[in-house]
Amino acid sequence: MGDRRRRSDQMEISLFWRVCLINAAVFAVGLVVLATSPATVSSPILPGELLVLLGGLALLVLANAALVRATLAPLYRLQQLMEDVDLLRPGHRLPEKGNGPVGDVISTFNAMLDRLEAERAASTGRALAAQEDERRRVAQELHDEVGQSLTAVLLGLRRIADRAPADLAPEIGIAQETARASLDEVRQVVRRLRPGVLDDLGLCSALTSLLSAHARLTGAAVQRTFSPSLPPLDPETELVIYRVAQEALTNVARHAGAEQVLVELAPTAGAAGVLLRIADDGRGMDGSVEGAGVRGMRERALLVGATLHISTSEAGGTDVRLLVPTHAREARS
Known part of the structure; x- marks a missing residue:
C-alpha cells in the first residue's frame, strides 16, 4: 500500500510539473513576442494599445487552455470509460496512447479491468456451478421422493376404486386426477430444474x-x-x-x-x-x-x-x- 501511495504521489507531482511547464512555455512565447514586437505602451494606455494587449492576453489564455486540455484529454476519456464500464459486457478498454503519468494511469486501469473481469467470471462460474448442483440435487429428490410418493398414491387410489362402492367412484376419480396432475407438475419442475433430455439426447x-x-x-x-x-x-x-x-x-x-x-x-x-x-x-x-x-x-x-x-x-x-x-x-x- 505504501509503494502504491508513493507511486501515486510521484504521478501527481509529475502531472503538476507537466502543466506548469506548459504554462511556462506559453508565457515565455508571449514574452518573446512582446520583447521583439515594435509595439509600445503609452502612459496612460491608449485605447488602441489596450485592445492589442487584451488580444494578446486572450491568445495566451486560449493557447494555454488548448495545450492543457490536450494533456488531460486521456483522463477525460478514462472518466467516460469508468462511467460506462459494465463487467457483464467485457472488452471495454482505453487505448494506451501517450506517455508519462497519464499513460500509466490508463495502463493501470486497463490491467485492473482485466483482473476484475477474470475474477468476476471465476466467481460467477463457481456460483452457477453450485446452483446447477443444487438444481440437480433438488430435481433428484423431487423425482425419487415426491414423484415416487405420488405414484404410490395413484396406485393405492386405483386399488381402492376397484373395491369402493359405486357412489364413491366420482370422488375417487377426482382424487386420482388431482394426484395425476400433481405428478405431472412435479415432473415438469424436475425437467426445468435439470433437463435430463440434455444429458441423454x-x-x-x-x-x-x-x-x-x-x-x-x-x-x-x-x-x-x-x-x-x-x-x-x-x-x-x-x-x-x-x-x-x-x-x-x-x-x-x-x-x-x-x-x-x-x-x-x-x-x-x-x-x-x-x-x-x-x-x-x-x-x-x-x-x-x-x-x-x-x-x-x-x-x-x-x-x-x-x-x-x-x-x-x-x-x-x-x-x-x-x-x-x-x-x-x-x-x-
Missing part, C-alpha cells in the same frame, strides 16, 4: 422439448431451425446455451405476448462459433432496464467466453443472440 433434442412446452403453454407458433453441422460442444457450453434459451423463452412468455417465435441454432461463418438466436414479434423491451433474468443470461455467457446481444427484431419484438466462439471451448479443454 443432446442439445437439439433438449431445445426441441423446451420449444414444444413453450408452444403448448403460450399457444405461440414456434419456428425452429437447427443446423445439422454443429461443431462438437462440451457439456458446459450446451448447458449455457440451453439455460439462455430457457430464460429467453420465459421472458417471451411473461412479457412479450408474442404470437410467433423464431429459434435458430447454427455455426457461424467459417465454423468460428455457434450462434443461438431467439426472435419474437411481441412488445419488445421498449427501452426498459435489463432485469435479473437478462443479467443472469449475460453471466452465463461469460462462463464460456460468449457474447450476448439483445436488440429489436424485424417484427418489432426482441431479438436475442448468443454467440459462442469455438476457441473458448478449446481454451478450457
